[in-house]
Amino acid sequence: MRSRNLDQPGRRSRPAARQPVRALVLLLALMAGMLPFTGAAQAHGTIVNPASRAYQCWQDWGHQHMNPAMQQQDPMCWQAFQANPDTMWNWMSALRDGLGGNFQGRTPDGQLCSNALSRNNSLNQPGQWKKTNVGRNFTIQLYDQASHGADFFRVYVSKNGFNPATQRLGWGNLDFITQTGRYAPAQNISFNVSTSGYTGHHIVFVIWQASHLDQAYMWCSDVNFV
Known part of the structure; x- marks a missing residue:
C-alpha cells in the first residue's frame, strides 16, 4: 500500500502548491506598505448646512455625475x-x-471659495449656484x-451690492x-449666527x-436670505 504522504504522478505536494500563494501574499503585503495611508487621518470635513459649493454638488449629483440633465438643472455644478x-x-x-492665521495675506482675491487650491478653482466661478x-x-x-475639533470658526457674509452671480469673491466684498x-473633537459641530440687513443671494x-x-x-x- 502506498503511503498517503507520497506524491501521485502529475500532482504537486501540498507544501509545494502553497509556495506561490505565500509568495503572492508577501508581494501584496509589500505593495500595501508602499501605498500612502488614506484612513481617518486623511479625512476631514466641510460645512454641510448651509452646504458648501463642493458638498452641494456632491450631494445632489455625486451618484449621477454623468447625467446630462445637470447641465441645464445645475450649470454651476456641471462646470465644476x-x-x-x-x-x-x-x-x-x-x-x-x-x-499661521495669515488667511488674507496667503489667499488672493478671487480664490477664497477654492481656499486658493488650483484643483478647486471651479468653486470660484460666479454664477447661479444652488x-x-x-x-x-x-x-x-x-x-x-476625523473629529479634529476647532481652534475657532470665522464667519463672513458677502456685502450688500456684491453679486455672486457675476463676481468672484474678494476680501473687500465681505462683512465680518x-x-x-474652541470646540472639542467631534464629528458634528453646530453654532448659531446672527445677522441683519441682508436679503436675497449672498x-x-x-x-x-x-x-x-x-x-x-x-x-x-x-x-438666500428670506
Missing part, C-alpha cells in the same frame, strides 16, 4: 464636474497647512469625519460676522482653523 470631478469627490479635504434659504439668524453645521471659541464664507494641526479650511456657501 467638467473642470475636475475630484473637487467634489474630495469635498472633505479642501485644506492648506501652515498659514442656494440654501436662511433667516437673519441661522445655524452653521460642520461635519468632520463672528469668530467662535455668500456665507467660513474659515475653520482645525485643532490637531495648523490646517485652515475655507468654504463658500450660497444662501
Whole structure:
C-alpha cells in the first residue's frame, strides 16, 4: 500500500502548491506598505448646512455625475464636474497647512471659495449656484469625519451690492460676522449666527482653523436670505 504522504504522478505536494500563494501574499503585503495611508487621518470635513459649493454638488449629483440633465438643472455644478470631478469627490479635504492665521495675506482675491487650491478653482466661478434659504439668524453645521475639533470658526457674509452671480469673491466684498471659541473633537459641530440687513443671494464664507494641526479650511456657501 502506498503511503498517503507520497506524491501521485502529475500532482504537486501540498507544501509545494502553497509556495506561490505565500509568495503572492508577501508581494501584496509589500505593495500595501508602499501605498500612502488614506484612513481617518486623511479625512476631514466641510460645512454641510448651509452646504458648501463642493458638498452641494456632491450631494445632489455625486451618484449621477454623468447625467446630462445637470447641465441645464445645475450649470454651476456641471462646470465644476467638467473642470475636475475630484473637487467634489474630495469635498472633505479642501485644506492648506501652515498659514499661521495669515488667511488674507496667503489667499488672493478671487480664490477664497477654492481656499486658493488650483484643483478647486471651479468653486470660484460666479454664477447661479444652488442656494440654501436662511433667516437673519441661522445655524452653521460642520461635519468632520476625523473629529479634529476647532481652534475657532470665522464667519463672513458677502456685502450688500456684491453679486455672486457675476463676481468672484474678494476680501473687500465681505462683512465680518463672528469668530467662535474652541470646540472639542467631534464629528458634528453646530453654532448659531446672527445677522441683519441682508436679503436675497449672498455668500456665507467660513474659515475653520482645525485643532490637531495648523490646517485652515475655507468654504463658500450660497444662501438666500428670506
